[in-house]
Structures are given as C-alpha cells and as structure tokens.
Amino acid sequence: MSLSIEKVLEKPLQQFVVQAQKAENQELVEVIKQALDYVDTFVFAELLDCPNVVALETTPYAPYLHVLRIFSQGTYLDYLNKKEQLPELSIHQKKKLQYLTIVTLANKMKRIPYDILLKELNVNNVRDLEDLIIEALYSDVFTGELDQQSGYLEVDWTVGRDVAPNDVDTMIDTLQQWCDSCESVLSTVQARIVDANQTKQDVLRHRAIVESEVVNIKKKIRTQILEEEMLVETSAGPLPNKKSGKGMKFNAVKY
Structure with a gap:
C-alpha cells in the first residue's frame, strides 16, 4: 500500500x-x-x-x-x-x-x-x-x-481516478452525509458524557451521605456502649474490701 x-x-x-x-x-x-x-x-x-x-x-x-x-x-x-x-x-x-x-x-x-x-x-x-x-x-x-x-x-x-464533472455533486452529498453522521455521533457522545458526569456526581453525593451515616452510627454505638457501662457500674454499687477482716465473724465447728 x-x-x-x-x-x-x-x-x-x-x-x-x-x-x-x-x-x-x-x-x-x-x-x-x-x-x-x-x-x-x-x-x-x-x-x-x-x-x-x-x-x-x-x-x-x-x-x-x-x-x-x-x-x-x-x-x-x-x-x-x-x-x-x-x-x-x-x-x-x-x-x-x-x-x-x-x-x-x-x-x-x-x-x-x-x-x-x-x-x-x-x-x-x-x-x-x-x-x-x-x-x-x-x-x-x-x-x-x-x-x-x-x-x-x-x-x-x-488508486485514485480522475473525477468526472457529474461526480462532484455526488462527492459533495457523500461528504455532507459523512459530516452529518459525525455531528450526530458527536452529539450522542456529548450527551453520554453529560449523563456520565451526572451519574458520577450522584454516586459521589450518595457515597458522602453513606459515609456520614456510617460516622453517625459509629458515634451512637460508642455513646450507647459508654452509657450501658456507666449504668452497670452504678447498679452494682461499691465492691467489698477483701484486705480488711473487721466486722467479720467466724464460728468454730466442733466435731
């Protein structure tokens, strides 16, 4: 070629x-x-x-x-x-x-x-x-x-051949059809790009919302755990002092 x-x-x-x-x-x-x-x-x-x-x-x-x-x-x-x-x-x-x-x-x-x-x-x-x-x-x-x-x-x-006068109009029509086809394809591509960008923005917004919800849920879970731990400690009262023997009586057992 x-x-x-x-x-x-x-x-x-x-x-x-x-x-x-x-x-x-x-x-x-x-x-x-x-x-x-x-x-x-x-x-x-x-x-x-x-x-x-x-x-x-x-x-x-x-x-x-x-x-x-x-x-x-x-x-x-x-x-x-x-x-x-x-x-x-x-x-x-x-x-x-x-x-x-x-x-x-x-x-x-x-x-x-x-x-x-x-x-x-x-x-x-x-x-x-x-x-x-x-x-x-x-x-x-x-x-x-x-x-x-x-x-x-x-x-x-x-190889190319000489162009006849009668072929000029046909060539112009063919080129115009090609240009129209290119414009149509370009418009379609541009529309797809707009749709793709919009979809991307929607996904990013949705991701941000989900991430924010996850952070809030984590905070709520931590707060709930802390509150439950404090409630358990309050309900149980003070623990006995094992080192002191005062106040404790023992009965002898006779056999």
Whole structure:
C-alpha cells in the first residue's frame, strides 16, 4: 500500500504532459499511447487539459482523445460499446482499463461479486477473472482479498481516478452525509458524557451521605456502649474490701 502511495505522489504522468505540450498530430498520438501503456499512470486529467490534446477533437486523431477520456473516467464496457470508432487497445492498455474498471466498481461497493466482475470486465470464466485480479493486486492498483468460496472480491484500498464533472455533486452529498453522521455521533457522545458526569456526581453525593451515616452510627454505638457501662457500674454499687477482716465473724465447728 505504501508503495502505491509513493507511485501516485511521483506523478508519472507529468513527463507525458510536458511532451504533449510540444507535440502535435501523430507525434501527440504516440505520447497518448505511451501514457496509456505506462504501468504507473492511472490518472489522465492533466494530459486531457493540454491545449494540444483538446485540439485533437477536430482532427482525424480525435478517436485517441476519446479513448483517453475513457481511461480517465470510463470503464472497459464503455470502450467495448464504442470499439468500432476507437483505436485498438494493446494488451497492456486493455488490462489497465480492466484494472481501472475494478477501481470504479470498488468505489461503489467494497465486496464485488464475481458475476458483476465477469460482466464488467468481459471475461469468459472465473479462472481468467481470478488471474486478472491477482495481476492487478501485484500491480498495486488496489489491495484486497479474493473469497473464492463465496465468489467475490473484497477491496480495501484503490488508486485514485480522475473525477468526472457529474461526480462532484455526488462527492459533495457523500461528504455532507459523512459530516452529518459525525455531528450526530458527536452529539450522542456529548450527551453520554453529560449523563456520565451526572451519574458520577450522584454516586459521589450518595457515597458522602453513606459515609456520614456510617460516622453517625459509629458515634451512637460508642455513646450507647459508654452509657450501658456507666449504668452497670452504678447498679452494682461499691465492691467489698477483701484486705480488711473487721466486722467479720467466724464460728468454730466442733466435731
């Protein structure tokens, strides 16, 4: 994952943007082909913004502009639907577009069923599909796991793709929903904190009352014990003096 992030940060497309600013017609087409073939190029907005590339729209080379747009924001099925009007893809270009199609699907669902992948990637069987996914995983286009038993791909992370104008509103709505969700969670947490603090204060007050009652009970018990001891001493009177023999008579016993 960190390797993929480094690749994105390097902006490998920049070299093709520089070349495109100086190229025209067939030479510019070769630059586009190289950008589509290049293994670490997954975004193409900067190249599409080049005036020379935009100018291809009114030339015989317009199909290369259209295929570049598909690589930027489209899917493999988008290409197949217009294949007759577009240039033939190389093996590397075809696989890259299929990889990017998986990225697009992963932005809509984290678990992608094999049935959807087979259709969207135009793959005939599960074995070829799994081989394609494994190649994409090794290419650091996305990270995830294959669940062969259940028949789906679970995606954890993907490279970024160019944002289509129509996607901006969706992104804003998604971010707003996320913000609303965060506000809701924050409010709930704050309410729990208030409840917890109130409960803590109630417990402390109750503990203070209990401790005060315990002290009072102990005092009452001590007072009661002292009073009982004094009562016992008063009732018993003075004890006899065992050391004095006065006043004591003994009768002799005759046998």
